Amino acid sequence: MSAVAQPTVRRAPRRRRPTPAALALNVLTYVVAFIVFFPILWAVLTSFKTEAAAASIPPKFLFHATLDNYRTVFSADYFLFFRNTVILSTGSTLVALLLGLPAAYSLAFHPSPRTPKVLSWVLSTKMLPAVGALIPLIVIYKRVHLFDTRLGMILLYGAFNLPLVIWMMRSFFADLPKEILEAATVDGAGFLRIMTRIVLPLTAPGLAATALLSLIFSWNEFLLAVNLTSANSGTLPVFISGFMTSEGLFWAKMSAASSLAIAPVILAGWLAQRSLVRGLTFGAVK
Amino acid sequence: MSVRSEPTTPWAVGFGARRLAALRTQRAGAVFLLLPALFYLAVMTQAPFVLTLWYSFHNWILTSPELGHRWVGLSNFRYAVTQDPIFRAAVVNTVEITTAVVGGSLVLGLSFALLLNRTFPLRGVARSLMIAPFFVMPTVNAVVQKNLFLNPIFGLVNWVWTSIGFQRVDWLAVHPKLGIITMAVWQWAPFMMLILLAGLQGISDEVREAARIDGAGPVTEFRRITLPLLGPYFELAVLLGLIYILQLFGEIFVATQGGPGTETTTIPYYVYQTISQANDVGSASAQGVLAIIFSGIIAALLLRLLTRTFRRGLTS
Structure with missing residues (x-):
């Protein structure tokens, strides 16, 4: 029962050599992981094939890799869409952080009896379907000349990512020890000082994860993009959706365009892994 | 100091x-x-x-400005609910597809989570590979699956299917709903997995050991310990999943355009059609309002759950 004896007793079963059953489960896990990832892998492989090899039956698993598809894809207007996507997702993430960080700070450190209601309302804006807001957005954006502009999309995506920033950062801020804030307040530090010198450095990993999630959502958003943009501010999801109809059966090029479009997001997602669940559940699961 | x-x-x-x-x-x-x-x-x-x-209370066609926008009361709603056969089909399809996707990804997500909730070499790599589909943009998902996998002649699925002796099938033409559901499940199972895995990791070893000492086998342990303790996580995963999956759009837009016929026309897709093809602001808005009511009920349940737990997290 002593504190020293307990860990050795508990650790004993884990040190055993893996049983055949455990080994079988390991293999099963690897197989499942491979199958789950396979569509992505296959698209990436296809992007390095020639068009003939891409559409061959039986499928070619070994082939001479070529970079031609990437060259063709990038010489087309793909680059414009790629640039738009980068601008829209970073722009909207900045808007969401600029408005969301002060709000999260306020809700975390100066809670009032209304705080739960405010939080609940903030979240509710994220839960209603975008199609419910779509029609007025089309009508108004056309009227105020924001239709098919990057500014219009940044403002919109900024609003759609704001609830995520507020909820996620509030939950990270709330984890900080209150004493630190009180000490800083007594020393006469204002909001900006406390935020940039104390709060943000201490929650940097959380801030990074929040920003990455916000980038991912803007990067992948399709419903609003396809309805509110065209040639000027179209994003990659829109480009990809139009690819097949305009280009016909060019699978290798399609795969190159697809791989380039998803690679940054998958990398961002892997980087944000540790706080992913927290972000996806709005801080309910830590 | x-x-x-x-x-x-x-x-x-x-x-x-x-x-x-x-x-x-x-x-x-x-x-x-x-x-x-x-x-x-x-x-x-x-x-x-x-x-x-x-x-939604107006009759307003964007392409016919001479008609203006006339107040028509509830007639857009009356048409959508009682007369429009496509809207009715869209409601049924939305319910069917959403239920199948949430159910399918929940079952797969739980299996994935159980596989990952062990200590084994390369666990981090396996986890990373398994969450990757969640980050793939819906249009890429659909374009890749529709062509590289489900194409009737050159697709991988039919290559496997005919190699094991079956007749070639044009999957998206014959089983369009199944196609959309498969695409969406591939994308959403990782999401469910992440939430349930967090839940599994919250179950303490002491509880499990206590159950084992009391003579519980793996099955009893799963049924009596794991599942009940995962309860709140299931609730969260289902409600969040419902909210997002009800809005499924990109896959349908690319893979089936709502067809064949109205087989895969969901409410979001029908709203899109009404505004972009018929330019009918009034009807599209009425459908949008109905979609909001639809989601609103689920959102209310979810909000209650999230605000209940927003102070202490889900671990209960």
């Missing part, structure tokens, strides 16, 4: 006054930090919903 912790009386008095004053200005300031965000949210997200409601 050591000086401050000395409880000398004059200093403590000064501390109290300064502290109170500082707190008071902070509190006033706090509201100003919060308001811009709330105002922005209201303008960008709430105002459109109100306008959708307003438009």
